[in-house]
Amino acid sequence: MKKIQVGDLVRTMSGVPRMGKILEIIFDEQIQETLARVHFADGTETALLRNLEYYDVPADPWEDLVRGRLSAAAPFRTLLTFVRIKTPPSPIISAFGTARVRFYPYQFKPLLKFLENPNQRILIADDVGLGKTIEAGYILREWRARQGLTNVLVVVPARLKPKWQQELKQRFEENFDLVDSREIKTVLNRVMRGGELPEFNWIASYETLRSRKMVSLMDEVRPALDLLIMDEAHRVRNRKTNQHRCADILKDCADAIVYLTATPVQTGIDNLYTLVRLLMPDTFESRMMFDEVTEANRPIIRACQMLSRGELQEAAVELERLGTQRLTASLMNDAYFQDVIRRLRTIDIKDRAALVRLQRDVNEFSLLGFLLSRTRKVEVMENWPVREPQNPHIELSDDERDIYESVRFILQLLNPEREGWASTLAAITAYRYTASCIPAAAAYFRERLELGELLPGTKDLGREEEREFMEFLRDRDEDWTGEIDVTTEIRKAIENILNRCPSLGEDSKYSAFLKVLNDIWDYDRQQKRPPRKIVVFSYFKRTLAYLHQQLSVRRIATCIIHGGIPIEERLDRIEQFLNEESVNVLLSSEVGGEGIDLQKASVIVNYDLPWNPMVVEQRIGRIDRIGQQADRLVIVNLVAEGTIEQKILLRLYERIGLFRESIGEMDEIIGPLDIQKLIVDALRGDLSDDEIRERVDQNATAAQQKLQEAKQLSKQVDGLLAADQAFLDEINALIRTRRVPDPGDLKTLLLEILEKKFSGIRYTQDRGRKPGTLTLGRDTVQTLGNWARTYSAEAHRVAQRFQFQGTVPVTFDADTAMDHPRTEFIQARHPLIQFVIGLIERDSAAQPKTFGLRSRTKKLLPGIWVLGIWSLTLMASRPETQLETVACNLKTNIVLTGYDADDLFVACLDDADELDMAIHSIQRENVERCVPLVKDAYSQRRAAVIQEAKETEERKLSRVRSTWIQTLTIRRDAAKKRLELMIQKGAKDFALRMARAALEKRDKALKDKEAELSSVSSVDWKEKEIAALILVIEKP
Amino acid sequence: MSAVRRYHLGLDWGTSTTKMILRDYEQGRAFVLMHDGGIPTYRYPSSIVLSDDRIFFGFEAEKRRQEAERAIDALKADIYNKALTHAGGTSMSELEDIATLYLAHAISLGRNFAETHAKRDNARALIGITLGVPAEELEQSAFRQIYMRMVRCAYELAMHTGYSPQGDSYSHAQKGLAWARERVETNGGYEATPDSYKQWLRPELAAAMYWGIKSPQIQKDLYSCIDIGAWTTNASYFRIHSRLGSAEKDSIIFFGGQTGGPGVIKLLTEIASDHGQHFISLFGHEERWLCGSGCSEHIDNFKEGCFKVWKEGFRKAYQLEPRQDAWDGRVNVMVVGGGSKIPAVKKHFIKSFPHSGWQPGPSVPDLGMPSDLYNFPDQGTIPRQPFKGDYTFLLVAYGLSVHSGDFPHTTLSPQVPPFDPQSRRPTPLDPEDLGYDV
Secondary structure: OOOOOOEEEEEEOOOOEEEEEEEEEEEEEEEEEEEEEEEEEEEEEEHHHHHHOOOOOOOOOHHHHHHHHOOOOHHHHHHEEEEEHOOOOOOOOHHHHHOOOOOHHHHHHHHHHHHOOOEEEEEEEEOOOOOOOHHHHHHHHHHHHHHHHHHHHHEEOOOHHHHHHHHHHHHHOOOOOOOOHHHHHHHHHHOOOOOOOOOOEEEHHHHHHHHHHHHHHHHHHHOOOOEEEEEOHHHHOOOOOHHHHHHHHHHHHHHEEEEOOOOOHHHOOOHHHHHHHHHOOOOOOOOOHHHHHHHHHHHHHHHHHHHHHHHHHHHHHHHHHHHHHOOOOOHHOOOOHHHHHHHHHEEEEEEHHHHHHHHHHHHHOOOOOOEEEEHHHHHOOOOOOOOEEEOOOOOOOOOHHHHHHHHHHHHHHHHHHHHHHHHHHHHHHHHHHHHHHHHHHHHHHHHHHOOOOOOOOOHHHOHHHHHHHHHHHHHOOOOOOOOOOOOOOHHHHHHHHHOOOOOOOOOOHHHHHHHHHHHHHHHHHHHOOOOOOEEEEEEOHHHHHHHHHHHHHHOOOOEEOOOOHHHHHHHHHHHHHHHHHOEEEEEOHHHHHHOOOOOOEEEEEEOOOOHHHHHHHHHHHOOOOOOOHHHHHHHHHHOOOOOOOOHHHHHHHOOOOOOOOOOOOHHHHOOOHHHHHHHHHHHHOOOOHHHHHHHHHHHHHHHHHHHHHHOOOOOOOOHHHHHHHHHHHHHHHHHOOOOOOHHHHHHHHOOOOOOOHOOOEEEOOOOOOEEEEEOOOOOHHHHHHHHHHOOOOHHHHHHHHHHOOEEEEEEEOOHHHHHHOOOEEOOOOOOHHHHHHHHHHOOOOOOOOOEEEEOOOOOOOEEEEEEEEEEEEEOOOOEEEEEEEEEEEEEOOOOEEEHHHHHHHHHHHOOEEEEHHHHHHHHHHHHHHHHHHHHHHHHHHHHHHHHHHHHHHHHHHHHHHHHHHHHHHHHHHHHHHHHHOOOOOOOOHHHEEEEHHHHHHHHHHHHHHHOOOOOOOEEEEEEEEEEEEEEEEEOO | OOOEEEEEEEEEEEEOEEEEEEOHHHHHHOOOOOOOEEEEEEEEEEEEEEEOOOOHHHHHHHHHHHOEEEOOOOOOOHHHHHHHHHOOOOOOHHHHHHHHHHHHHHHHHHHHHHHHHHOOOOOOEEEEEEEEOOOOOOOOOOOHHHHHHHHHHHHHHHOOOOOOOOOOOOOHHHHHHHHHHHHHOOOOOOOOHHHHHHHHHEEEEHHHHHHHHOOOOOOOEEEEEEOOOOOOOEEEEEEEOOOOOOOOOEEEEEEEEEEEOOOOOHHHHHHHHHHOOOOHHHHHHHHHHHHHHOHHHHHHHHHHHHHHHHHHHHHHHHHHOOHHHOOOOOOEEEEOHHHHOOOHHHHHHHOOOOOOOOOOEEEEEOOOOOOOEEEEOOHHHHOOOOOEEEEEEEHHHHHHHOOHHHHHHHEEEHHHOOOHHHOOOOOOOOOOHHOOOO
16 A cells, blocks of 8 residues: 655545545654645645545545445535535526526426427417516527527617616616617628627617618628527517518528517417517418418317326327327327327326326427417416506686696797607607606706707707607607797796796695505504505606605605616615615606516505506506515506696506506507607697597507407417416426525525635625625635636626625515625525636535435435436437436335436525434444446446437437428429419419429428438437435424 | 544633534534433533542532532643643642543543444544643743643543543552652653643633634634623734645734633623622523613723723733734624624724724624534434534634644734834834735
């Protein structure tokens, strides 16, 4: 045996196995023994030299297990967290739990489908309020982690640009730029001149992309996109529009595409077809083909639904119906399909693992399954909150009515033909100020009069007003000056306003508002519950400032947010509103509230009504979404009696049910410009009250009819899509079997490694839903900084934050992160976690692999188990890693694998502590007997998993093969038929030549594809022994 | 039975009670030895009585105190005072004998615990020990020799003969002692190399800081610890650093400090006297009295008294530190001990600094209990729960429970060369020469 010397690598021979390097050898005169000072991975320590062995080959964990050299629960958890992050046994590790959102399993369904779809295309058609943006964000995050995306384009309606930017930033730490046509053109022109396409994360609007020039530039350049996300994608459904043309070009440029929409489901199969065709033009070349597919899909959907209800015989009958469809008739001769039907008829309903697999297998036959994802509200939340609109009666005083009429009079004095639309719009804004809040408007007019200008200029407008104005002007090709000549009449009208303005805090609307607040909180007091949180929306900053001031006089604490407040400050205020018991009112403009979920509030006050119903919908959408705890949401609309707002907006919005339910994309049903025109006509006195009522009713009736049709269609389409139970089961199984580390695992990993390697680490625990704090010592910050410089910009940001701030608020919990947007959210992809993963990797050779654990649980029967955990990676068309656990009972020698062994795996991670070694010493012989049984069972399990993967791979290829061959055969046959028809009709030579060329081309395409798909599928694999352990299950 | 299991006993011999922590090197755990004194406690009385020519220690001594012929209290203080003034070379006779027997008894308690623990794994216990010394004068040969003699003889008696003098006749115990001394002298005598004595003896001051150094919350830096205890206030200044410039904190330099001033008992006495009570009547309600508003004047005086000790300590320590400028705003402040629980006192130390015009440095939060501290398990089985109780009195024993090879390299204030203020500015020493990370 080699004599151990200074500098040698050694390993402890007794106790917990530890590896280290000898620094010094000393003789201890007290105990008369030779000691060695050894540098272990977790610090330097003396050890008895006789208990050290020379370490040159990796130890066999099974040998250590038999010898009882077991590590404890904490290093086991660290190892498993490391393994689950490094080689994730889940397809969604990068997205899972890494966003500042509440966790809902269904939101991962689109991601799983997207990953399953070989073309990486998906249409997400969830109901409103279920978080389509979040689902798209998950896809973005996972796909970026896998593919390293360099060019991502998000296309949204103009009004949603800031919302998308904010949501991606706050929830996913994704920095996207809002781009307009000038910026896009600059980049594309540079590419045209031979320049490289720069990296970008862009958010552009449909309005920007749809211009003719832009479309032709896009067509010419065809910029390569790694990922294209299109929100409200139904906007491109009309094939005659430039928007469609643009989408058609973009779909060819993008490697991966995500469409989001709630509306095509509401507006019919035709629209759905247009979108599906854009996503898979080759498969769904004709409407006929699409109809055929959707029809053939129905029995599969029904079979899936029956299977999830446990109606297995009925599901088998449904599947057999596929034999009657032209498209799927061939399945009846498919051995695998027959096998699935046989399993449906014979399976033991108690066999959970077999049922889940069967569910997935049946789902694989779904022809649209991977392309479409739809979740309905009823599926995810049994009792969606009810909206309860309230329109308190507000009677203007004589003075207030006079003011209101004076402003209306100014508007009537201006003639768009003479002064231009811009001036008229300025007057409209003045009017809207007044309709919003008379004292705020009066103060504003007073200020303007002192400046010698009467009506607002662009610099006075908030972002939202400016955005809408610009859109309006662009439509009329006008320039904005915002100046109006002050005529005597106008001056008189304004002076009248100023003279008759009510005292601050005494105007009718504010009084009504105050009564609303008091009524709500009085009721809460009676019900002995905390006061509800209320979000008050106004279009105007001045209105918000007025309310802030007046409420503070009454000692009602408020937080105010609008576009003029820097984003960081805004986040602080939102955090304050969400988390402080003393603040129950949030005063917000549209921009201020964009991208922020306020489910903690259950009351919305529309202090003024926007002229665009979608803005109202967006306001309500802040609180009416998944995660809302209240069973009813109060929507208060403050509109004065007899005003144009009441006559037009309130009436129209009420008629179309805007305050009662989410009605999807209203732009499709009633456009904001229609409403604007109606209001302006009314304000200008062009319409009598009866005429106004008539036009409102006409609009409302038309909209109601469309909404009714939409509901019918939606039901019809649901029958085609809703069969995703297998995906939800997969997500739930990942959570149940702990295939993804939870926040507690991450916290333990981070702190344990940092504390072991560095000094000056201080962490104060999260309390309730409040974040904790983390301080890193100087050495840590320095090492982190060095590492971050070469790792990523995000890592650099984190290192800088710790360097400059010292102590940083942190949380490991997504819910807390959501409520505290400025808190560092430490999730699996966070740079700090990646930093410690790197540190562990560096010392991986010294990591223990054998463990002794004890779990006191009611969930499992008492007993002693020997467990082996392996990581098995299958390199098929989609590489996949699985964590395989095999367990052998020490007494009975029963061996468990797969799902059954997973319960023991979960017990090890959930609540196990360390084992009393005495148990091991008694059972040593039994442990020795179990080890080969575990190893053999794993070998068999591995063989079965690989065999199953090969079969799945073969099926996948065969599915792709048959789909391609079928599609190309149909195309070739169509061309052939066309040629025959032309010959029959005696077509001209030129046309015949073209038809022959088309047939040749399609024939060649078919043959090429056949050759390409003829290669045989193969599944390579690799494995890694993760841990060997003894688990003792005891009664609690 | 060939397997061996290694332990190290930290022996914090106090004036009134002795605390012992036994470190199991196999599992990396420090076990607090609990004793049955009616209720389980880690405070083992340092009392010794002689009764009917028999010698008794600890709880047994307490039981016999009334009828004993002789009770020996505060032996530790007597030994310390005599050792400081003793010329060295020979035994201090009786005091030293009794102290050695007490230590032998304490070591035998630790040995019993270790052997019980090792037995469950069919292993033999190998036990090293370190005794805490209440001074920084270990470099003085004579001083060191007295302590070395006591601890080595005690170890020889307890470990190599398995003997405990508890209840034995005093004359028989003395014979045993003579035997042990002879054996030690035969094996090379009491004088030892610095490396060797560091294994037997460790200044309590350094030992008390071990958890501070080991705690992941503490980084390499300059610190001041103000320990406001029951009887006195102790202020020390030290630097924790790395000799190799690595992340591992492996060295501590003490710049000295000051002990004196008021302790919490004095404050309680004053408050109790205002209310016509004895301070003992306030025990159990200290927090109500000390944190209430009725005695702010006493607390202000107390605060100032403690602060004076800190200031005096600063004056001494500052003279030893060549990097004086670096102290401004950099001295991390730890306020510990019973007095630190008075908010006004703690706040005063955190907000002010003894050197006028200088910024106070950051305050060190409560480090919490050492993560490897456990109750000694019943029947030697694995403990399920970490130690529960007031660990603050155990930190010295905790710092003594590691082998010298595992203890940070310690430079005590007498070893730090005095610094000539005149030459400070013209010829500053290179910090690297002094072993600091820059």
